[in-house]
Amino acid sequence: MEFVTLNNGLKMPQLGFGVWQVPDEEATPAVSNALEVGYRSIDTAMIYGNERGVGQALKNSSVSRSDLFITTKVWNADQGYDSTIKAFDESLERLGLDYVDLYLIHWPTPMYDNYVETYKAMEKLYNDGRVKAIGVCNFEIEHLQRLLDECEVVPVLNQIECHPYLAQTELKEFCAKHNILVEAWSPLMQGGDVLSDPAVEEIAKAHNKTSAQVVLRWHLQNGSVVIPKSVTPSRIQENFDVFDFTLTETELGKINELDNGTRRGAHPNDMDKR
Secondary structure, three states: OOEEEOOOOOEEEOEOEEOOOOOHHHHHHHHHHHHHHOOOEEEOOHHHOOHHHHHHHHHHOOOOHHHOEEEEEEOHHHOOHHHHHHHHHHHHHHHOOOOEEEEEEOOOOOOOOOHHHHHHHHHHHHHOOOEEEEEEEOOOHHHHHHHHHHOOOOOOEEEEEOEOOEOOHHHHHHHHHOOOEEEEEOOOHHHOHHHHOHHHHHHHHHHOOOHHHHHHHHHHHOOOEEOOEOOOHHHHHHHHOOOOOOOOHHHHHHHHOOOOOOOOOOOOOOOOOO
8 A cells, every 4th residue: 555644744545445326235345345455545425325334344344443544524415614513423423433534525515605614613623633634525726725715724635536537637736736635536437438548448458457457556646545436346456456567657648648628527616416
C-alpha cells in the first residue's frame, strides 16, 4: 500500500474500497473480502444505505481499528449546523464506531446554500476529536474558495468524479495550490468506455495488466486517492494489484490526452437532490 499525508498530518491509504450502490446485506461480505485482500480504507455514506453492513464487517474483522481509515458523508437533506451534528451521530451509531477518520459533505447543493454552516458543524466535530479529518465531495472551485474565505479548517480532501475522460485538471490545480488532496470517485468511469479505449488497452497489454489496473495506476501516479468499487472477489483483488508496475511518462501523457469532459454523474451545480 502507498499512503498520502493529509494537510493536517494524518496518513491515508492512497487506494481505498468504495461501497456506492452496494446493498447493506452485500456490504458486509464485500468489505470483509476487501479487508482480507489488504484494503484498509473504506468509503461509505449515509445515502448509500449500507453503513450498518460496513460496520458489521469492521466488527467481524481482526484488523485493528487504528489500522483502518473509515470515511462517511453527510447527505444533502441533512445539511445545516444542528442537522449535520445529528446526522453524524446517527452514522457513527450505524457504523458501530467511536469516531470516523474522515467526514465529508456529499454535495455542495449551492441552490440551498447550506454548505458553509454544514462545514462549520464539521469543524466542531473535528475540534472535539470526533473525526480525524474533514473534507468535501463534488466541490467546484467557487465552493472551495468560499470555505477558504469563511471557515477556519482547510478541507483535507475533495472527492470528485475523475477518470481519464474527465481529468479535472483546473480543479486539481486549485486543490494542489491549497494543499487539498483529490480523491477520485468513479475512477474507472463505472466500467465505461475508457476501459475499452485503444490507448488504454495498448498500455495494458504492454504491462500484462488489465485496463482497469492501468487506469487506477494513472490515478495513483497523478497523486490522487482512488476508491474503486466491486462486490466480485476477483475484481476486488485485481483492483488492489496495482503497486507492482509503473507507467512511463509517455504512457501517462497518452492517457492524459483522452480527457474530453465526459461525466457519468451530475455536475455539482446541477445536483439538487435532497
